[in-house]
Amino acid sequence: MTMGAAITNPFYLTCLIILSLMQVTTIAGEKHSYVVYLGSHSHGPEISSTDLDRVTESHYEFLGTFLGSNKAKDAIFYSYTRHINGFAAILEEEEAAQIANHPDVVSVFLNKARKLHTTRSWEFLGLENNGVIHPSSIWKKARFGEDVIIGNLDTGVWPESKSFSDEGFGPIPSKWNGICVNGLDKSFRCNRKLIGARYFNRGFASVYGPLNSTYESPRDDDGHGSHTLSTAAGNFVPGANVLGYANGTAKGGSPKARVVAYKVCWLYKGEGSCFDADVLAAVDAAIFDGVDVLSTSLGGSPGTPFFEDGIAIASFHAAKHGISVVCSAGNSGPLAGTVANVAPWQFTIGASTMDREFPAYVVLGNKMQFKGQSLSKALPNKLFYPLISSKGAKAVHATIEDAERCKPNSLDPRKVKGKIILCLRGDNGRVDKGNQALIAGAVAMILANDKESANEIIADPHVLPASHITYSEGLAVARYIRTAKSPVAYITPPTTQLGVKPAPFMAAFSSQGPSSVAPEILKPDITAPGVSILAAYSLEASPTNENEDKRRFPYNILSGTSMSCPHVAGIVGLLKSIYPNWSPAAIRSAIMTTARMRDNRRHPVTDASGLKATPFSYGSGHVRPNRAADPGLVYDLTVKDYLNFLCGLGYNSSQIKSFTKEPYTCPKHTALANLNYPSFSVPNLNSTITVTRTVKNVGSPGSYRARVVSPLGTSVIVEPKYLKFDKVGEEKSFNLTVKLRQKDAARDYVFGHLTWTDGKHHVKSPIAVKAGSTQVIAS
Ligand SMILES: *[C@@H]1O[C@H](CO)[C@@H](O)[C@H](O)[C@H]1NC(C)=O
Ligand SMILES: *[C@@H]1O[C@H](CO)[C@@H](O)[C@H](O)[C@H]1NC(C)=O
Ligand SMILES: *[C@@H]1O[C@H](CO)[C@@H](O)[C@H](O)[C@H]1NC(C)=O
Ligand SMILES: *[C@@H]1O[C@H](CO)[C@@H](O)[C@H](O)[C@H]1NC(C)=O
Ligand SMILES: *[C@@H]1O[C@H](CO)[C@@H](O)[C@H](O)[C@H]1NC(C)=O
Secondary structure (H helix, E strand, C coil): CCHHHHCCCHHHHHHHHHHHHHHHCCCCCCEEEEEEEEEECCCCCCCCHHHHHHHHHHHHHHHHHHHCHHHHHHHEEEEECCCEEEEEEEEEHHHHHHHHCCCCCCEEEECCEEEECCCCHHHHCCCCECCECCCCCHHHHCHHHCCCEEEEEECCECCCCHHHCCCCCCCCCCCCCCCECCCCCCCCCCCCCEEEEEECCHHHHHHHCCCCHHHCCCECCCCHHHHHHHHHHCCCEEEEEECCEEEEEECCCCCCCEEEEEECEEEECCEEEEEHHHHHHHHHHHHHHCCCEEEECEECCCCCCHHHCHHHHHHHHHHHCCCEEEEECCCCCCCCCCCCCCCCCCEEEEEECCCEECEEEEEECCCCEEEEECCCCCCCCCCCEEEEECHHHECCCCCHHHHHCCCCCCECHHHHCCCEEEEECECECHHHHHHHHHHCCCCEEEEECCCCCCCCCCCCCCCCCEEEECHHHHHHHHHHHHHCCCCEEEECCCCCEECCCCCCCECCCCCCCCCCCCCCCCCCCEEEECCCEEEECCCCCCCCCCCCCCCCCCEEEECCHHHHHHHHHHHHHHHHHHCCCCCHHHHHHHHHHCCECECCCCCECECCCCCECCHHHHCCCECCHHHHCCCCEECCCCHHHHHHHHHHCCCCHHHHHHHHCCCCCCCCCCCHHHCCCCCEEEEEECCEEEEEEEEEECCCCEEEEEEEECCCCEEEEEECCEEEECCCCCEEEEEEEEEECCCCCCCCCEEEEEEEECCCCEEEEEEEEEECCCCCCCC
């Protein structure tokens, strides 16, 4: 497993389960859970319940032509009737293959599980300063996201959390069409803040079922869903902290928005997953309910084609109805090509640090000291304790590799008892290592990075006193243990420190581009805070998600792209408040083109090892909400543009017609590169390419000038170089031509950027270029 496995909670283990499930499917005659996707419905939104029943009946009939009508009724466990057309059913592989050949079918795919991929951050993003909200803050302009409705696809919600109290909230907006489904959990109540909740478990049950009564509720039993939802739109809650750390006022990006929980992720035997069939059902409901924004901190394996990816399909239908879908990029970094949720209608968010740390110094007997981080409690006494390496504490039957990483049953309690143990990061969770150390009798843990995670240190609420240090520091501690006669160490109690530099830098776990589905779209789109984020939690879960950990906190600190995604969902909510008529693409463009590629030292944003990061980790840069409220120009997109893009990917008119149920013919020629996206990616440049973009003036009349920084070994020319706008809403097109300038240029991706500026606005887009196999140098 990659480092992503170590982030926040057990959902990461599901990828392994899924792989083994997929192998099983090759056995003929065995039944599996599938989604049969039929595209859109031809009926409009004003459909009666009788007609909805008729749609379900048509699904039974359709499947009946393959299985016979009785078997068809038993097989179908979801019929998607409102916006998304299709059903989920238990089928044999051969039946699934037959159905896939039917002309009305867009795709048939296994109901796969997706994995789930928080107070300082808003100040770091410039929305407030020491609790004071300046008039220029987007919060004021957007009235804190008032009456925007933000939905969350996740593990549900803890409805009693103060972050979702409705104190001070007026009546529920009249556009709200949804309900509060509490199933068998009568204590679960919605209110004027948490205006709706639903849960979807049939896709999960079709693989792991049957389910008992605890699965009949939208209540969050994991903490992840409450955390993400409150980051997007939780109330102002003073005095939120974890064991006293990060104390302050918790709040979401759109603190006055209304929130809705769609529970699609379920824990089973300590592990959890979010199935395609449930995601599709949830989004079909969310469109009907009237949400404005969907925050989606979950994702599948990179490389899944769009029509076999439940989240991509669901997001398309949402986008078609004007809903912004904000998704996490995934926690499989820092390897290239790991980014998930790469459809051009999704808003894909990477994760980076902010300027807050929780330093806990590791002090060695030789007086060396290292600034680590932790959210753990202090050591009982201010004394030096004996220090042992995990390798040296190996249990007889364990492997060296397991012991080194402090995996379960790998440590010998006789060697560990009463000592501070040095554990290596990787494989099992960071907090699990602490748990194993505690079980073996350690008084404290020093958690050292492996080579891959380098300088990225994360403050976790470890179950014992602990400090997390970098790779090179870990090597120094190991050297001291090897050479000292009786090694000893001490860990100072953690404190909360602000103003840390450099910040942001990219989290090593944040998944990276290029997109493995369509590298012509630069993904991820943007980065936002996703390391050590304080937000609401569930009182049914322990802060480490370890069963042995009996602590319960109303707020907790988590890290992951799961945490950066709802930051942007909250900001999208603010823009929706200010510009209710903007398309999801225009809102995304505003956020992307105003992002920043520099850190708080004014240096280019770096990665976890201190090297310059690239747009494949931060996209257009680090989000700047106040600037996003006034972008000057936007690169807009319509649903038709997305359909043309699908043509460019090789889907034909008849496939796309069933996808949308509207008359549609593929244009004669579509270049993927011409999708009007606010960034540029050219994956196979042989000599020269010209791409066209159109920008819309949303600021004031004025003249914009193009400024280009060409990627190394290429030349980029923009034509025309000046764009003059006489009025608001006016659109102007330009061509951007990229040429290879020298032999062997751009063998690997090289990066530059284009900025349109009128002196006040800086509309910036990254450019990524890689040469193809048949380079021809333009003269
Ligand atoms: C329901 O199932 C879960 C998971 O198997 C189990 O932990 C729980 O105790 C069960 N609850 C009830 C009420 O049976
Ligand atoms: C958190 O801050 C509030 C307000 O400054 C203060 O009243 C409270 O005691 C603090 N709590 C902790 C645990 O430090
Ligand atoms: C469109 O593609 C599908 C699937 O590849 C194929 O069966 C169909 O014949 C194609 N239709 C046309 C009009 O080319
Ligand atoms: C470059 O050439 C390769 C091989 O002939 C081709 O597959 C690719 O599409 C070309 N790239 C562009 C951008 O035209
Ligand atoms: C862009 O280039 C195409 C030809 O490659 C040309 O037809 C078009 O007029 C150009 N557009 C602009 C805005 O210069």
